[in-house]
Amino acid sequence: MLTALDKKLLEEIADLHGEPPGAFNIRKDGKGIERRSLEGIEITPKKDQPGIDVVVNEGKEGTIHIPVILTETELSDLVYNHIDIGPGADITLVAGCGIHNPGSGKAQHDGVHEIYVRKGARLIYTEKHFAEGESSGKKVLNPKTVLVIEEGGYAELELVQIRGVDQTTRVTEAEVQAGGRLVMYERLLTGGEQSANSDVVVNLMGEESTARIVSRSVAQGNSKQSFNPRLLAHGPGRGHVECDSIIMDQATVRSVPEIWAENAEAELVHEAAIGKIAGEQLIKLMALGLTEEEAEEAIISGFLK
Amino acid sequence: MLVLENIHLELETGEKKVPILNDVNLEFEAGKMYALTGPNGSGKSSVARVAMGIYRQTKGRVLFDGEEISELGISERARKGIGYGFQHPPRFKGMPVKDMLELAMKYSDNVNCQVLRDIGLCPDEYLERTLDNSLSGGEIKRIEIATLLAQNPRVRIFDEPEAGIDLWSFEQLINVIGSSHREDTTTVVISHQEKILNMVDEIILVEDGTVSMRGSREEIWPRIKESAECSCRYSCQLGGEIYADCPR
Numbered sequence: 001m002l003t004a005l006d007k008k009l010l011e012e013i014a015d016l017h018g019e020p021p022g023a024f025n026i027r028k029d030g031k032g033i034e035r036r037s038l039e040g041i042e043i044t045p046k047k048d049q050p051g052i053d054v055v056v057n058e059g060k061e062g063t064i065h066i067p068v069i070l071t072e073t074e075l076s077d078l079v080y081n082h083i084d085i086g087p088g089a090d091i092t093l094v095a096g097c098g099i100h101n102p103g104s105g106k107a108q109h110d111g112v113h114e115i116y117v118r119k120g121a122r123l124i125y126t127e128k129h130f131a132e133g134e135s136s137g138k139k140v141l142n143p144k145t146v147l148v149i150e151e152g153g154y155a156e157l158e159l160v161q162i163r164g165v166d167q168t169t170r171v172t173e174a175e176v177q178a179g180g181r182l183v184m185y186e187r188l189l190t191g192g193e194q195s196a197n198s199d200v201v202v203n204l205m206g207e208e209s210t211a212r213i214v215s216r217s218v219a220q221g222n223s224k225q226s227f228n229p230r231l232l233a234h235g236p237g238r239g240h241v242e243c244d245s246i247i248m249d250q251a252t253v254r255s256v257p258e259i260w261a262e263n264a265e266a267e268l269v270h271e272a273a274i275g276k277i278a279g280e281q282l283i284k285l286m287a288l289g290l291t292e293e294e295a296e297e298a299i300i301s302g303f304l305k
Numbered sequence: 306m307l308v309l310e311n312i313h314l315e316l317e318t319g320e321k322k323v324p325i326l327n328d329v330n331l332e333f334e335a336g337k338m339y340a341l342t343g344p345n346g347s348g349k350s351s352v353a354r355v356a357m358g359i360y361r362q363t364k365g366r367v368l369f370d371g372e373e374i375s376e377l378g379i380s381e382r383a384r385k386g387i388g389y390g391f392q393h394p395p396r397f398k399g400m401p402v403k404d405m406l407e408l409a410m411k412y413s414d415n416v417n418c419q420v421l422r423d424i425g426l427c428p429d430e431y432l433e434r435t436l437d438n439s440l441s442g443g444e445i446k447r448i449e450i451a452t453l454l455a456q457n458p459r460v461r462i463f464d465e466p467e468a469g470i471d472l473w474s475f476e477q478l479i480n481v482i483g484s485s486h487r488e489d490t491t492t493v494v495i496s497h498q499e500k501i502l503n504m505v506d507e508i509i510l511v512e513d514g515t516v517s518m519r520g521s522r523e524e525i526w527p528r529i530k531e532s533a534e535c536s537c538r539y540s541c542q543l544g545g546e547i548y549a550d551c552p553r
C-alpha cells in the first residue's frame with residue numbers, strides 16, 4: 001500500500017496521481033512493492049541482483065513508470081535496471097527517485113540503468129530527482145545511465161534535479177550508432193552546501209549519428225557543481241554540447257566540455273558559459289512590478305524550464 | 306502626474322564619474338502625449354531611467370501624483386503606475402513570451418491578451434516562443450512594446466519603439482500607441498521619427514543632458530534642423546580633422 005508520503009514523492013518525481021497508466025514498477029525502500037506488465041511490455045525482477053528487467057517488444061507503443069522512493073533514514077539502496085526497447089517501438093519511460101529522509105542518518109540511492117534503444121525505436125526518457133527531510137540526514141543520489149542507440153534509433157533524455165539532493169554524482173554514457181540520434185537535456189539547481197557532479201560521455205559511432213547535449217544549471221548558496229560532458233566522434237557524426245550556468249551567492253561552478261573527433265567529416269561544437277543573472281533582466285522584470293527576489297525566481301524558473 | 310525636478314545625474318564609467326543629465330525639469334500631465342527627441346547620447350533614455358528608478362539622480366526630485374518618489378525602488382514605482390518599454394530589451398533564456406505578458410499583467414488590472422495582435426504578432430505563433438536569441442531584433446522589440454501595453458501603466462514611456470520595426474508594423478505601432486492612450490494616462494515616446502513627433506501634444510528636445518526646448522512641432526522643427534548640422538560637425542571631427550565644407 002502506498003502512504004500519503006509515498007504518493008507525494010511519486011507526484012514530485014513522476015507527476016503521478018494515483019496508479020500509473022501503462023506498465024510500471026514502484027520500488028520503495030529497497031523493495032519492489034507494486035508492478036504491472038502489459039502485453040508487449042514485460043517487467044520482471046532480477047534474480048541475481050536488485051533491480052528489474054524491462055523488455056519492450058518490437059513496434060510496441062506505450063508508457064512505462066519505474067520510480068524509486070526512499071522514506072527511511074540510514075538506508076542505502078542499490079539497483080540495476082536493464083531496459084530493452086525493441087526495434088521500432090515508441091516508448092515514454094519515466095524513471096526518477098524521490099527521497100524523504102526523516103532522520104539524521106544518510107539515505108542513499110545508487111541506480112544503474114542500462115538502456116538499449118534498438119533499430120528505429122524511439123524513447124523519451126525522463127528522470128527527476130527530488131529529496132526532502134525534516135532533520136540533518138544527508139540525501140544522496142548517484143544515478144548511472146548506460147545507453148546504446150542502435151541504427152536509426154532516437155532517444156531523448158531529460159534529467160532534472162531541482163534542490164533537495166545533498167550530493168549527487170551522475171554518470172551518463174551513450175553510444176550512438178549510424179543514423180541514431182540522441183538529445184539530452186539536463187537541468188540542475190543546487191543550494192546550501194549541496195554538491196553535484198555530472199559526467200557525460202557520448203560516443204558517436206557511425207554515419208549520420210548525432211547528439212545534442214543541453215545542460216542548464218543554477219548554483220546558489222555555497223553549493224558546488226561540476227560538469228564534464230565529452231562528445232567523441234569516431235565516424236562522421238555531428239554533435240553539439242551546450243553548458244550554461246547561472247552562478248549566485250558563494251557558489252562554485254566548474255564546466256569542462258570536451259570534443260574529440262577521429263574523422264575528418266565529423267562536426268562537433270561546444271559552448272560553455274557561466275555567469276550571474278544579467279542586471280538588465282532583473283531591472284526589466286522589476287519595472288513590471290516584481291520584487292528583486294520574484295524577478296530572480298522568474299528568471300531562474302524560465303532558465304531551467 | 307509625473308514631475309522631474311531639477312534632475313542631475315552622474316554615472317560611473319571606469320573610475321571616474323561623468324555628468325549625464327544637468328538640471329532637467331519636466332512635467333508630464335495626465336491625458337497628454339509627449340515625444341522626447343534629440344541627438345544620440347543626449348540623455349533621453351537616461352531621463353526615462355531616472356523616472357523609472359533604474360538610475361538614481363545625484364540631485365533633484367521625482368514626484369508622482371504630487372508625492373515624492375525619489376526614494377522608491379523600481380518595483381514600487383512600477384506598482385504605483387510607471388512603466389518603461391526598454392530601448393534595448395534584454396533576452397531571457399527559456400522564458401516564453403506568454404510568461405512575460407502574464408508577469409506584466411500581474412500588477413495591473415489589465416486582462417487584455419490582445420496586445421500581441423495589436424502590434425502585429427500572431428499570438429498562436431508567438432506565445433510559446435522563448436525570449437532568447439531565436440527571436441529577431443524587431444520581434445523582441447515588438448514583444449517589448451506588447452509587454453508595456455499589457456502592463457498598461459498610467460505613465461507609459463516607450464523608448465524608441467520604432468527602432469528595428471518594419472514599415473508594415475510601423476503604421477500599426479502608431480495606431481496602437483494612439484488608440485491605447487486614455488484620459489488618465491500619460492504617454493511619453495522617445496523617438497526620432499517624424500510621424501511620431503507629429504502625433505503628440507508636445508515635443509521635448511533633449512540636448513547635451515538637458516531640456517533645451519519644449520513646444521509644438523512647428524516651434525521645435527527649426528531647432529531640430531539646426532542640431533542636425535551641429536552633429537555633422539562631430540562626425541567630421543571623427544575623421545581626424547574638421548573639413549572645410551562643414552556647416553561650422
Ligand SMILES: Nc1ncnc2c1ncn2[C@@H]1O[C@H](COP(=O)(O)OP(=O)(O)OP(=O)(O)O)[C@@H](O)[C@H]1O
Pocket residue numbers: 316317318325343344345346347348349350351352392
Ligand atoms: N550606464 C551608463 N554608464 C555610463 N554612461 C552611460 C550609461 N548610460 C548612458 N550613459 C551615457 O550617457 C549619455 C546619455 O545616454 P542615453 O542613453 O541617455 O542617450 P540617448 O539620448 O537615449 O541616446 P540614443 O538616441 O542613442 O538612444 C551617453 O553619453 C551615454 O554614453
Ligand SMILES: [Mg+2]
Pocket residue numbers: 349350351392464
Ligand atoms: Mg536612448
